[in-house]
Amino acid sequence: MPEYVLRAENLGKKYYIGRKEKYKTFRESLIQAVTAPVERAVQVMKGRSQHVSGLNQEMWALRGVNFEIRQGDVVGIIGRNGAGKSTLLKILSRITEPSTGRARVRGRVGSLLEVGTGFHPELTGRENIYLNGAILGMRKAEIDRKFDEIVDFAETEAFLDTPVKHYSSGMYVRLAFAVAAHLEPEILLVDEVLAVGDISFQKKCLGKMGDVARTGRTVLFVSHNMAAISSLCSRAFLLDRGELVFEGDVPDAINRYMESTLSACQTPLRQRSDRQGDGRLRFTEVTFINGTGQPVNAAVSGQPLTALLKYETSDGRSARNVDMDLAFYGALGQLLFLCKVQLARGNFEVLPPQGVVACRIPRFPLTPGRYRYKLWCQVNRVTADRIEDAGVLPVEAGDFYGSGYLPNKNPEGIVMVDHEWELVDPKVTLALDQVRSAG
Amino acid sequence: MTSQIESAVRPYEMKERVIEPTRGWLGLQLDELWEYRELLYFLTWRDIKVRYKQTILGAAWAIIQPFFTMVVFSVFFGNLAKIPSDGIPYPIFSFAALVPWQFFSSGLGQAANSLVGSAHMLRKIYFPRLVMPIATIFSNLVDFVLAFLVLLGLMVYFGIQLKSPVLWLPLFLLLALITALGAGLWLAVMNVQFRDIRYAVPFIIQFWFFATPITYPSSLLDEPWRTIYGINPMAGVVERFRWALLGSNQPPGLMTVVSAAAALFLLVSGLFYFRRMEKTFADIV
Numbered sequence: 130m131p132e133y134v135l136r137a138e139n140l141g142k143k144y145y146i147g148r149k150e151k152y153k154t155f156r157e158s159l160i161q162a163v164t165a166p167v168e169r170a171v172q173v174m175k176g177r178s179q180h181v182s183g184l185n186q187e188m189w190a191l192r193g194v195n196f197e198i199r200q201g202d203v204v205g206i207i208g209r210n211g212a213g214k215s216t217l218l219k220i221l222s223r224i225t226e227p228s229t230g231r232a233r234v235r236g237r238v239g240s241l242l243e244v245g246t247g248f249h250p251e252l253t254g255r256e257n258i259y260l261n262g263a264i265l266g267m268r269k270a271e272i273d274r275k276f277d278e279i280v281d282f283a284e285t286e287a288f289l290d291t292p293v294k295h296y297s298s299g300m301y302v303r304l305a306f307a308v309a310a311h312l313e314p315e316i317l318l319v320d321e322v323l324a325v326g327d328i329s330f331q332k333k334c335l336g337k338m339g340d341v342a343r344t345g346r347t348v349l350f351v352s353h354n355m356a357a358i359s360s361l362c363s364r365a366f367l368l369d370r371g372e373l374v375f376e377g378d379v380p381d382a383i384n385r386y387m388e389s390t391l392s393a394c395q396t397p398l399r400q401r402s403d404r405q406g407d408g409r410l411r412f413t414e415v416t417f418i419n420g421t422g423q424p425v426n427a428a429v430s431g432q433p434l435t436a437l438l439k440y441e442t443s444d445g446r447s448a449r450n451v452d453m454d455l456a457f458y459g460a461l462g463q464l465l466f467l468c469k470v471q472l473a474r475g476n477f478e479v480l481p482p483q484g485v486v487a488c489r490i491p492r493f494p495l496t497p498g499r500y501r502y503k504l505w506c507q508v509n510r511v512t513a514d515r516i517e518d519a520g521v522l523p524v525e526a527g528d529f530y531g532s533g534y535l536p537n538k539n540p541e542g543i544v545m546v547d548h549e550w551e552l553v554d555p556k557v558t559l560a561l562d563q564v565r566s567a568g
Numbered sequence: 569m570t571s572q573i574e575s576a577v578r579p580y581e582m583k584e585r586v587i588e589p590t591r592g593w594l595g596l597q598l599d600e601l602w603e604y605r606e607l608l609y610f611l612t613w614r615d616i617k618v619r620y621k622q623t624i625l626g627a628a629w630a631i632i633q634p635f636f637t638m639v640v641f642s643v644f645f646g647n648l649a650k651i652p653s654d655g656i657p658y659p660i661f662s663f664a665a666l667v668p669w670q671f672f673s674s675g676l677g678q679a680a681n682s683l684v685g686s687a688h689m690l691r692k693i694y695f696p697r698l699v700m701p702i703a704t705i706f707s708n709l710v711d712f713v714l715a716f717l718v719l720l721g722l723m724v725y726f727g728i729q730l731k732s733p734v735l736w737l738p739l740f741l742l743l744a745l746i747t748a749l750g751a752g753l754w755l756a757v758m759n760v761q762f763r764d765i766r767y768a769v770p771f772i773i774q775f776w777f778f779a780t781p782i783t784y785p786s787s788l789l790d791e792p793w794r795t796i797y798g799i800n801p802m803a804g805v806v807e808r809f810r811w812a813l814l815g816s817n818q819p820p821g822l823m824t825v826v827s828a829a830a831a832l833f834l835l836v837s838g839l840f841y842f843r844r845m846e847k848t849f850a851d852i853v
Binding site for chain 2 (some may be wrong): 144154155158174219220221222223224225226227228230231232233235238240242246247249251252256259262263264266267268269292453466492
């Protein structure tokens with residue numbers, strides 16, 4: 130007995146590109162109706178059997194997508210822009226039709242592809258709640274029932290009877306999200322709508338999403354916010370150029386995604402163009418060497434690592450007052466630690482026009498995994514070069530603490546810090562308590 | 569396109585819906601339309617509310633337009649050109665026709681633009697797209713009622729009494745609605761595909777106006793032309809409105825039947841054409 134709630138079988142969506150506008154004019158169609166047969170005849174005579182109309186290229190936004198989702202799954206869908214995530218949701222929402230394959234859906238589907246759709250500026254907040262709710266698929270009775278909750282969530286009670294065109298953008302978005310957040314279909318499809326409002330509201334939204342997920346609903350959640358995906362989802366799909374390339378645990382999917390976005394790092398540093406800064410001084414090559422001076426491809430936790438940063442100036446002259454950064458980031462994009470020239474030893478007063486700068490880390494502090502690093506430098510307080518995705522450094526397990534115990538892969542991205550543990554002598558605890566109660 | 573498979577085990581809604589590419593002519597799915605009736609109500613309500621909120625004249629416009637048109641027509645066509653009016657005072661002869669015409673032309677114009685004007689919603693939300701043009705036509709009913717009240721007022725002024733044929737009026741209103749919806753559906757779909765249709769709509773309405781016996785009576789035509797003339801459904805509507813309210817003309821005859829048939833044809837063909845093209849809306853609009 131199949132247990133799925135949502136099942137995709139070879140789902141695909143094809144678009145035609147090559148036309149400047151998506152629509153034609155009637156006049157053009159009429160003209161084409163007359164000239165097309167003539168053109169085709171000419172082509173045939175010339176021996177070419179090309180497509181005659183103006184649409185000459187097919188683009189598969191989705192291709193061969195297969196998956197099964199069970200009730201209660203909270204699935205995160207990640208991928209680069211243009212990977213097909215929104216298209217997938219649109220097909221499952223029945224807004225657009227697939228070109229191939231089929232999807233089987235069991236249960237009421239509610240789609241949140243955008244917040245505030247259908248809001249009319251002339252209507253009041255109250256009226257828009259009903260309108261938007263109805264558009265999203267809620268019955269009037271349902272909206273009546275949840276009305277107070279919605280207003281509460283949006284924190285716009287005072288403005289309920291003012292036309293929405295007078296709302297600030299924050300209020301607008303809060304109200305819109307509040308309505309959407311109270312949708313209770315069996316299957317919920319959400320497309321990147323959590324990035325609305327200020328931080329406290331975003332937290333609220335995430336919290337609400339979490340509640341929805343916990344009630345046993347099935348949720349498909351498209352987002353670029355890896356932290357949200359990690360905290361909400363039990364499974365993740367990775368889409369790349371229209372294909373489902375990975376399906377499984379969230380951390381693994383995120384890793385795969387990170388690696389694919391970093392594939393741009395294959396090009397040598399010298400030729401990289403995704404850099405910022407005025408270019409006065411540029412990094413041209415990065416080599417890592419270990420404690421014995423040998424080039425390595427990976428670091429080892431707890432072992433010395435030196436990053437040799439080769440650079441050159443653009444004008445062939447020395448650079449003055451130079452600061453540099455080497456920063457390591459975790460899978461969720463968070464900064465783990467930063468090596469900075471200014472903090473370690475004060476800026477380099479003068480650097481020759483070409484050379485190598487070494488950054489020596491006596492005991493590399495990260496647990497095993499793959500970490501993206503960023504390079505940055507500044508000459509005379511003006512940013513000269515900055516490469517966000519300079520490269521990826523794998524880290525292998527090593528005995529950081531000298532205890533004989535190795536950290537395991539999960540959880541990765543943990544910064545290890547020298548420390549000690551011991552049981553405190555009872556006499557010492559007593560003394561501490563006395564000190565605390567006295568002071 | 570949709571198939572429903574009952575499964576005995578699942579606790580929640582067990583119908584399975586299959587989403588797959590469709591081809592050719594599709595069913596009208598009126599059951600789904602019924603399911604979304606509340607949305608239809610809300611969209612109609614929105615159109616009405618917005619129209620009346622925006623202008624002080626908003627409500628009055630529904631009356632002003634046909635009224636002043638009538639005045640102008642009465643002066644130029646009635647008095648100066650002396651066009652016959654079946655023995656009824658010209659002002660009310662034309663006004664009784666202008667009221668249903670107003671309903672038809674506003675409805676048609678708005679329906680034609682309903683899809684393109686809500687492109688945004690079409691791209692982000694699912695609902696049976698038929699809801700949009702239908703809502704625009706319904707929202708014009710309110711304007712119709714207002715103008716109708718003025719019409720009744722005029723009848724009192726001219727001392728014309730209501731007789732039993734007036735009971736047929738809702739039927740003729742329905743005929744106008746069907747025509748507006750049918751033509752509106754065709755234009756709405758064409759507008760999505762061919763953006764220059766929008767510019768043709770005012771012209772189409774204008775042409776249709778003169779092809780309808782508003783400023784002149786259809787009795788100017790002899791049979792069989794008069795019956796053939798009924799192919800314009802609005803001809804039937806307008807004449808029957810005059811007959812039901814003012815007692816002019818003969819009772820409904822062949823011409824009315826022809827009008828009704830033409831209107832139904834417009835509606836049914838419009839519905840099927842709409843449904844066939846519906847899947848492309850979100851991609852093209």
